[in-house]
Amino acid sequence: MTSLIVGASAGLGRALAESLARRGQDLILCSSAMEDLDPLAQDLKLRFGVAVACVELDLNKLDSRSLADTAMHSKSIDRVFVVAGSSTHQDAGPVSDDQATQLIRVNYEGAVRIINFVLPNLLEHQAAQIVIISTVAANRPRGRNTVYASSKHALEFYVKGLRHRFADTGLSIKIMRVGYLDTNMGFGEKRPLPKLKPDHAAELILKSCAQPGLVAYIPGWWRPLMIVHRLLPWFIYKRINF
Amino acid sequence: MKTASRTFTTIGQDDLARAEWCAPDRYRDLRASFSAPNSIVQGAGLSYASASFADHSRTVSMRHFDRIIAAELPQDQDWGSVTVEAGITLGKLYSFLISRGYVPSVCAGHPQLSVGGLIASDAHGKNQFREGNFCSLIEEMKLFHPDHGELLLSPASNPEVFELTCGGFGLTGAILSAKIKVGRIPAQCVEQEKQKLVGLEEAYKLLQENWQRADFMTSTHDFGRTADIPGTTVLARFHRGDGRKETAEFEYPKLNPNIEPGNNSFVFNLLSRFRGRSSPANSMDNSDPIAPLRDYLFSPHTDWSYFALHKDKIIVQHQVLIPANAVDRYLNDLRTLVQQGEYDISRTVLQIFRGNHKLLRFEGDGLSISFDVPRTPKSEDLLKKIDALNVAMGARTNLIKDNRIDQKTVKAQYADYEEFRERLHTFDPNRRFKSKLSERLGL
Ligand SMILES: Cc1cc2nc3c(=O)[nH]c(=O)nc-3n(C[C@H](O)[C@H](O)[C@H](O)COP(=O)(O)OP(=O)(O)OC[C@H]3O[C@@H](n4cnc5c(N)ncnc54)[C@H](O)[C@@H]3O)c2cc1C
Numbered sequence: 001m002t003s004l005i006v007g008a009s010a011g012l013g014r015a016l017a018e019s020l021a022r023r024g025q026d027l028i029l030c031s032s033a034m035e036d037l038d039p040l041a042q043d044l045k046l047r048f049g050v051a052v053a054c055v056e057l058d059l060n061k062l063d064s065r066s067l068a069d070t071a072m073h074s075k076s077i078d079r080v081f082v083v084a085g086s087s088t089h090q091d092a093g094p095v096s097d098d099q100a101t102q103l104i105r106v107n108y109e110g111a112v113r114i115i116n117f118v119l120p121n122l123l124e125h126q127a128a129q130i131v132i133i134s135t136v137a138a139n140r141p142r143g144r145n146t147v148y149a150s151s152k153h154a155l156e157f158y159v160k161g162l163r164h165r166f167a168d169t170g171l172s173i174k175i176m177r178v179g180y181l182d183t184n185m186g187f188g189e190k191r192p193l194p195k196l197k198p199d200h201a202a203e204l205i206l207k208s209c210a211q212p213g214l215v216a217y218i219p220g221w222w223r224p225l226m227i228v229h230r231l232l233p234w235f236i237y238k239r240i241n242f
Numbered sequence: 243m244k245t246a247s248r249t250f251t252t253i254g255q256d257d258l259a260r261a262e263w264c265a266p267d268r269y270r271d272l273r274a275s276f277s278a279p280n281s282i283v284q285g286a287g288l289s290y291a292s293a294s295f296a297d298h299s300r301t302v303s304m305r306h307f308d309r310i311i312a313a314e315l316p317q318d319q320d321w322g323s324v325t326v327e328a329g330i331t332l333g334k335l336y337s338f339l340i341s342r343g344y345v346p347s348v349c350a351g352h353p354q355l356s357v358g359g360l361i362a363s364d365a366h367g368k369n370q371f372r373e374g375n376f377c378s379l380i381e382e383m384k385l386f387h388p389d390h391g392e393l394l395l396s397p398a399s400n401p402e403v404f405e406l407t408c409g410g411f412g413l414t415g416a417i418l419s420a421k422i423k424v425g426r427i428p429a430q431c432v433e434q435e436k437q438k439l440v441g442l443e444e445a446y447k448l449l450q451e452n453w454q455r456a457d458f459m460t461s462t463h464d465f466g467r468t469a470d471i472p473g474t475t476v477l478a479r480f481h482r483g484d485g486r487k488e489t490a491e492f493e494y495p496k497l498n499p500n501i502e503p504g505n506n507s508f509v510f511n512l513l514s515r516f517r518g519r520s521s522p523a524n525s526m527d528n529s530d531p532i533a534p535l536r537d538y539l540f541s542p543h544t545d546w547s548y549f550a551l552h553k554d555k556i557i558v559q560h561q562v563l564i565p566a567n568a569v570d571r572y573l574n575d576l577r578t579l580v581q582q583g584e585y586d587i588s589r590t591v592l593q594i595f596r597g598n599h600k601l602l603r604f605e606g607d608g609l610s611i612s613f614d615v616p617r618t619p620k621s622e623d624l625l626k627k628i629d630a631l632n633v634a635m636g637a638r639t640n641l642i643k644d645n646r647i648d649q650k651t652v653k654a655q656y657a658d659y660e661e662f663r664e665r666l667h668t669f670d671p672n673r674r675f676k677s678k679l680s681e682r683l684g685l
């Protein structure tokens with residue numbers, strides 16, 4: 001098996017790369033700087049003896065060269081993890097045009113373009129999988145992280161469409177709605193609920209990839225919370241500031 | 243780069259600082275973290291001295307830079323090399339190497355310590371006399387300093403900065419990566435020859451006479467207040483012919499200095515007595531003389547009570563290097579001092595050292611003696627007297643394991659103090675890297 005991890009240099013993506021390498025799977029790692037991917041690739045090759053290739057690719061400025069680099073490897077890919085994400089605490093109400101563009105590009109547009117690009121090759125495999133890392137913030141619209149959450153929601157919508165289109169093929173789709181992580185994305189920020197270590201989250205995600213069902217919550221206890229969150233009547237919901 | 247504010251403390255909980263910190267995981271963020279006027283790098287943050295934080299310095303954790311970048315481990319030669327990012331723990335490095343028949347030939351006593359921390363303190367293992375200190379294994383390293391950029395350091399390239407960085411307490415900048423010489427081992431188990439002894443002098447003699455017969459050597463004693471100081475000397479050798487292999491993954495209880503402290507001298511006495519009987523060093527007579535290398539090298543990782551004593555502010559560790567020509571006089575004076583003052587010293591570990599003493603490194607020809615004392619005003623008095631004894635006898639305190647020694651005493655103990663300071667200021671006139679240790683020592 002060869003997995004493409006988009007957003008592999010840090011946090012959850014890096015933890016996923018290690019968990020997959022530990023299972024003996026070959027990897028193609030992408031993120032915006034080769035200086036971060038290279039040491040990770042070396043480490044995984046040396047420790048686990050797997051094949052690892054790296055592609056420098058900035059989702060905010062996707063160009064034909066980086067897509068072509070990905071294409072070089074795409075024949076072997078039978079699983080794609082779209083982990084890359086970007087958020088900012090200023091994303092409550094209006095954000096600058098640059099920030100809005102960046103959030104939409106990284107969390108939605110870039111992700112869609114990558115998936116779209118590797119899709120034909122994925123479909124050539126008897127069994128293939130697309131796994132997107134979404135967020136519990138995409139559960140119900142709220143006044144914070146609005147561009148981020150809506151971009152993630154849009155990405156969920158896109159892969160659900162693929163699921164419908166390719167229902168008769170060996171392509172499976174997984175949406176991981178991840179709760180708070182102990183990564184640099186939320187470094188130093190206090191959260192009302194515990195943050196999960198990325199290596200633990202990676203293990204839960206890989207377990208969940210092998211199970212049926214479209215949407216998984218990571219960790220699982222977010223699911224009942226999110227059901228309640230969705231069911232809260234508007235007159236209560238609008239008063240909650242979280 | 244996201245930063246946060248937090249309280250830092252040492253493993254002995256004896257110093258606090260409120261400082262800004264960050265734990266970058268990408269190189270661009272790492273470089274950006276040093277834009278603060280003052281910063282200091284942290285490895286595992288486990289030093290007994292407050293060497294990786296200060297009140298007005300930003301602590302930059304290297305914990306995410308912990309990858310193995312290259313390895314040359316030929317199966318038909320005695321030496322190989324491995325290049326690692328400096329935040330890697332000794333345990334991760336050890337796990338990688340042991341399954342390939344290699345280890346770093348200098349292993350400090352806990353797997354959680356980082357390679358950067360071992361270089362910055364020029365740590366020693368249980369075989370200093372044979373293998374030297376950790377920095378003797380460093381073939382080259384990459385250092386980042388915000389005013390100099392990235393520098394390649396080795397005995398041939400930027401040798402001055404290389405020398406200053408080895409045992410330089412992180413004051414020259416952030417060590418990004420290091421190429422480390424590693425030794426191929428003949429077996430993954432050690433065979434321990436234990437000898438019960440009375441007296442520190444006797445142990446010193448035994449260590450001196452037997453170093454060629456042993457791959458590792460220590461002598462552990464119960465100082466007590468009696469004239470004789472009973473102990474056990476362990477000469478350990480690789481147990482050739484034993485095909486047992488260690489498992490690749492290395493699990494051990496993690497140390498976390500940031501646990502609420504308590505303070506109880508009754509507990510000290512109780513636990514010291516208990517430890518005296520149960521610690522691996524003293525119970526070795528009954529234990530299996532053949533031990534996996536990992537258990538032998540990192541024996542404290544199985545000995546949780548020891549760290550509880552540090553964390554609960556119950557004991558303080560002290561380590562001194564006595565020059566070879568003063569060992570007999572020193573041990574005699576130390577014994578008299580302890581007996582007359584009725585001071586408490588518990589577990590005392592002797593090791594023989596050799597090498598050239600340079601700058602602020604804990605290295606030289608002689609005897610290293612490290613011991614624990616209860617954290618009481620009376621022990622502070624003892625340690626002050628030991629400081630004076632050190633100055634009188636030309637002995638030196640291990641600065642990375644001491645959180646009280648002042649600038650004046652260090653100047654008196656370390657002949658190269660001024661040279662270190664001057665060279666550091668020449669390299670870095672703005673003195674960008676600062677810790678509580680460097681401030682206390684006036685560096
Ligand atoms: C349980 C235990 C056992 C020990 N056993 C031994 C032993 O057997 N032999 C021995 O000699 N010592 C021993 N020590 C002491 C230990 O080796 C040193 O204190 C070491 O520096 C701690 O490593 P660390 O990763 O925790 O470093 P930290 O405490 O995080 O930092 C120590 C110093 O290293 C600097 N530093 C850390 N990483 C870098 C980097 N990447 N670049 C530049 N500077 C850096 C810091 O700025 C600081 O000055 C022991 C300590 C403990 C707690």
Ligand SMILES: NC(=O)c1ccc[n+]([C@@H]2O[C@H](COP(=O)([O-])OP(=O)(O)OC[C@H]3O[C@@H](n4cnc5c(N)ncnc54)[C@H](OP(=O)(O)O)[C@@H]3O)[C@@H](O)[C@H]2O)c1
Nearest residue numbers: 007009010011012031032058059060084085135181183185
């Ligand atoms: N952290 C949380 O609490 C949390 C909660 C719920 C969901 N999530 C989601 O979980 C996923 C992983 O988050 P994390 O916490 O691991 O984040 P992280 O530590 O910030 O890592 C983000 C990863 O995405 C990559 N990335 C970001 N921008 C990129 C770009 N323009 N081009 C290419 N790669 C880019 C980063 O690589 P480079 O920067 O090196 O390019 C990095 O590898 C994200 O999708 C996030 O939305 C996180």
